[in-house]
Amino acid sequence: MSGASRARLVPRSLFARNILLLVALVAVSQVCAIAVLLHFIQTPRIERAAATFASYIVTLDTLLQTTPPEAAQSVAAHLDLRADLPAGARETAPGTRLRFYQTYQRRTFVESLREHLPAGLLVRWQGGDTADDGQQRLWIRAHLSGEPRWLALPVPEAAHDDGLVTALLLSLGLGALAFATAYVIQRHLNRPLAHLADAARLVSAGGEPGVLPTDGPTEIAQVSDAFNRMTAALKEAEATRALMLAGISHDIRTPMTKLRLAMAISAVPSTDAGFAASAEGYLDTIDTILQQFMDYAGSGAKETPVVGDLNALIANLAADFAGLGHEFALDLGAIEPFAFRPISMMRMLMNLMQNAVLYGVVGLEVRTWTDARANTVCVVIADRGKGLGAQDPEALKQPFKRGGGEGQPKGTGLGLAIVERIARLHGGTLELRAREGGGAQACIVLPLSGDAAN
Known part of the structure; x- marks a missing residue:
C-alpha cells in the first residue's frame, strides 16, 4: 500500500x-x-x-x-x-x-x-x-x-x-465498556482543543475570543495559557498601533490644517491661482492617502454587526454616485436581511464602486443575488473599462499593488487590500475576474449566517 x-x-x-x-x-x-x-x-x-x-x-x-x-x-x-x-x-x-x-x-x-x-x-x-x-x-x-x-x-x-464462551462474551463486553469509557474521556479531553480552535478562528477573523480556561490536563492547559498570553500581547499591540496611528494622523493633519489656513489668508490665491489650486490638490491627495492608511490599519473588528438590508445600502451608494454624474445600473436580487458591520460594508462597496468609476468609466453595474445551496449572498460590481489585461488578480489584492498603466489614476494601492480584509472579516471572499464582453468585475461572496460576522 x-x-x-x-x-x-x-x-x-x-x-x-x-x-x-x-x-x-x-x-x-x-x-x-x-x-x-x-x-x-x-x-x-x-x-x-x-x-x-x-x-x-x-x-x-x-x-x-x-x-x-x-x-x-x-x-x-x-x-x-x-x-x-x-x-x-x-x-x-x-x-x-x-x-x-x-x-x-x-x-x-x-x-x-x-x-x-x-x-x-x-x-x-x-x-x-x-x-x-x-x-x-x-x-x-x-x-x-x-x-x-x-x-x-x-x-x-x-x-x-x-463456560469459556461465557467468559469470552464477558471479556468482549468489558472491552466494549472500556472503549465507551475511553470515548467519553477522549471527548472530554478534546473539548478544550475545540474551544482553542474556535478561539483561533475568531482571532484570525479579527475578533476577541476572551480568556480560555486553563483547568484541564497539564499539556492542554499550557497551550491554553500560551494562547491567552498571545491574545493579550496582540490586544496590547493593537492598542499601541491604534494609538500610534491616531497620533500620526493628528500630527500630520494639524500642520496640514495650518497650511490650508495660511494659504487662505495669504496673498498667494490672488497672485498665483494655479499654484494655489495645485497646492490644494496636493493637500487633498495627502489627506486621501492618510485616510486610506487609517482605513487599512483599522480592521473594523470592533464594530458591532447589526442586521441590515444590503440592497438598500447599495442603492443609497448608487444614488450618491449618480449625484456625482456616475450612473450604476442596478440588478438587485432578493436578499433577506442578515448581520454585517455597516460602516465596514459601506467602505468595502464604496471602494469597489470608486474603482469601477476610476478604471472602468463606462458600463457601470451592480448585481446581487442569493445562493440558497451555499447559504451565501453574492455582490458583483462590474465595468466596461480596459479590464485586468495580463495582470494577476491575486497580486492586485496585495497592499501597495496598483493596477493600470499609463494614463490610469494614481493611488496608494490599498483599496483592494482594504476590500479583501473587510470581506474576510465577514467570513467572505473577494474574486477579481475579466467580464464577459470586456471590462472587469469584482465578485464578493458573503455568508448569510450570523456566525461569520461575530
Whole structure:
C-alpha cells in the first residue's frame, strides 16, 4: 500500500485517530488474551483430559480382548459393539466459525486422543445431526475377543461448553465498556482543543475570543495559557498601533490644517491661482492617502454587526454616485436581511464602486443575488473599462499593488487590500475576474449566517 493510500485511510482529526487507536488496542488485547488463554490454559487441560480418557480406553480394550468367546455376543449386545462404522462418523469433528471455540475443543481433543492411543485403536467422531438420538459420540475401534468392533462413547452436553464462551462474551463486553469509557474521556479531553480552535478562528477573523480556561490536563492547559498570553500581547499591540496611528494622523493633519489656513489668508490665491489650486490638490491627495492608511490599519473588528438590508445600502451608494454624474445600473436580487458591520460594508462597496468609476468609466453595474445551496449572498460590481489585461488578480489584492498603466489614476494601492480584509472579516471572499464582453468585475461572496460576522 502506498503512502498516499495509507494517508487516505488514516483519519485526519486527532479525535478520530485516538478513537481508532483505542479500538485497535482493545481488539489486539482481546485477541492476545484469547490466544494466551487457549495456548497456555485450555490446550493443556484438553490434552490432559484426552490422555486420561485414552488410558481408560486402553484398559477397556484390554478387558474386551480377554473376554471369553462364549461371552462375546452378550458383551457386544450390552455395550452396543458394532462390526461396521455408522455412515455419519468422520475422522475430524465438524465445526463452524460462529462456534469456533467448540470446534477448537473437539478437534484438539480428538487429535490428542489419537496421539495417546495405540495404532490399532482408531477414533471417529459422530455429530448429533447424524445420530438417531441426536447425541454426539466418539467411536473407538476396540477388540472383542480379538475381533475388531466399534465402541460408541457418548459425549455429554456438559463437555461441549465449560463456560469459556461465557467468559469470552464477558471479556468482549468489558472491552466494549472500556472503549465507551475511553470515548467519553477522549471527548472530554478534546473539548478544550475545540474551544482553542474556535478561539483561533475568531482571532484570525479579527475578533476577541476572551480568556480560555486553563483547568484541564497539564499539556492542554499550557497551550491554553500560551494562547491567552498571545491574545493579550496582540490586544496590547493593537492598542499601541491604534494609538500610534491616531497620533500620526493628528500630527500630520494639524500642520496640514495650518497650511490650508495660511494659504487662505495669504496673498498667494490672488497672485498665483494655479499654484494655489495645485497646492490644494496636493493637500487633498495627502489627506486621501492618510485616510486610506487609517482605513487599512483599522480592521473594523470592533464594530458591532447589526442586521441590515444590503440592497438598500447599495442603492443609497448608487444614488450618491449618480449625484456625482456616475450612473450604476442596478440588478438587485432578493436578499433577506442578515448581520454585517455597516460602516465596514459601506467602505468595502464604496471602494469597489470608486474603482469601477476610476478604471472602468463606462458600463457601470451592480448585481446581487442569493445562493440558497451555499447559504451565501453574492455582490458583483462590474465595468466596461480596459479590464485586468495580463495582470494577476491575486497580486492586485496585495497592499501597495496598483493596477493600470499609463494614463490610469494614481493611488496608494490599498483599496483592494482594504476590500479583501473587510470581506474576510465577514467570513467572505473577494474574486477579481475579466467580464464577459470586456471590462472587469469584482465578485464578493458573503455568508448569510450570523456566525461569520461575530
